[in-house]
Amino acid sequence: MSSVLQLLLEGEHLNTAQMAQVLGLSESDISAELKRLEGEQILLGWRPVFNPERAQETIVRAVIEVKISPERDGGFDRLATRISAELKRLEGEQILLGWRPVFNPERAQETIVRAVIEVKISPERDGGFDRLATRISRFDSVESCYLMSGSYDLLVIATGSDLREVATFVSERLASVEGVLSTATHFMLRAYKEQGHLLLSPNEDSDKPAVSA
């Protein structure tokens, strides 16, 4: 695994200049590596990280603008080029906290197993589902956790390096928590779209002629 990818997987928000410092490489090395990771569909793109306390309408607009910009040269650099004034303002006011890489889960790490878990829990007199949901959310294995309407309460997306790891998490950690009534685990088999990014095989469009009328 490349050192740039390892650093991204650590999850600290660093810009290309800082990444270059940490790894003792030049900024152009970092940009080239980011381009390669994007080219190989390991890194799918970047998601903005907002301060939830300060989310306003302007943010929604900025996100849409970023999403429709066909950027290809690294997630952070676009701050300096496109729609930079608005984004810089959002950053300055600590509304936009940074950018988080979006990975292709099937390629970024050696092996990764994901499961969707339906969890029924008993609500508490003070705070309803919040305390238990937060406790469950804190496990490293938990990628996402949502309160749902319908026949179960929490939808938990959990990851692990293999089936056994996820199964152990569900049986020994999750199911044993006081207040968890039942769990139903569904393992994901394949990803077709990841957080807005379609996962196409590289040569899907290759039937098109290079030049046409």
Place this chain on the structure above:
Amino acid sequence: MADDSQRFVADHVVGLPRSGIRDFFAIVAAMPQAISLGIGEPDFVTPWHIREAAIFALEKGKTSYTDNLGLIRLRREINTYVEHNFELSYNPDNEILVAVGVSEALDIALRAVLNPGDKVLYHEPCYVSYSPSILLAHAQPIAISTSAEDQFGINPDAVEAAWEPGCKVLMLNFPTNPTGGVTERAKLERIAKFAIEKDLLVISDEIYSELTFEGEHTSIATLPGMQERTIFLHGFSKAFAMTGFRIGYACGPAPLIEAMMKVHQYSMLCAPILSQEAAIEALKNGGPAVAKMKAQYHRRRDLIVRRFNEAGLTCHLPKGSFYAFPSIQSTGMSSMDFCQGLLTEQEVAIVPGTAFGPSGAGFARASFSTSYERIIEATDRIERYVDKVRK
């Protein structure tokens, strides 16, 4: 109230120096904007699954005392862990004691084996408690200096030169706080031979061993003839980021563990049960979290050492721990002057090397247990300060 109660304080406590770190950090505490590279503990919070195990134990009503030696389940896990990681094996029934951190383990080990006036060899610069712990056990500390030339590993010749009649114990701490020094196997073998020849008991504090970035960590207890004369100390604070749980352990020959247990049972009784439950979870399932933190420390180390050298402060590569120990001799300043000036002018806190013993003069300890961003900003400021004081 009249302030003459000082007369009640025991003579050997009156004579104890205050920790140099404490005085220095009283100043830092008053400067909220300062970037501190002075922290001697992980910046990571204890991995959630370990914290959750403690919560779960509390929910289940585990609030009692435990066996003085610690929960047998924990002692069995400790043996499995030590066998796997250090190639050492101990009987969980009578050769392992769970203590309130390595600090307590060290204290009770010294109190269990030392008679008044016995002499204890230890290497320096070292953790601030070593010499005071020896003095509190009514024994006499004998420091062995380590140097940047040896990358702060211990030189067997220096051990032999420092030895004198009456020496009973040799204390080792590799990787070392504050220098990050380690001692390679060949040298440890010579030291082991010397310890056998002079019938020394070795107390080996290996709290930073998981954070060894270069080569394999070797415990002196694994060398021929050493397990029966070594008290091996280890804990959860550093690798598992569990400082506040206050939990560590000692492994050694049954008669020594029994003696330590006596001191422990009459002073501490047992380590807190919730911490013991958390420790079991750490040993069983903490491996991946430790590996993740270690990888991050490794990158931070490479970054901070490179930045110190670029800033004109010669810094050896610490082979373990999360401390860099750059030389500030090129500035011509004393450790204390350098660190105080750096703090007031650039608001960066590092610890003067002299806080860790006289042989730390000319050096400073910078912890890289903080984010990349803060390391970059702090070392930029240090570079500006060094440029200025050199002019």
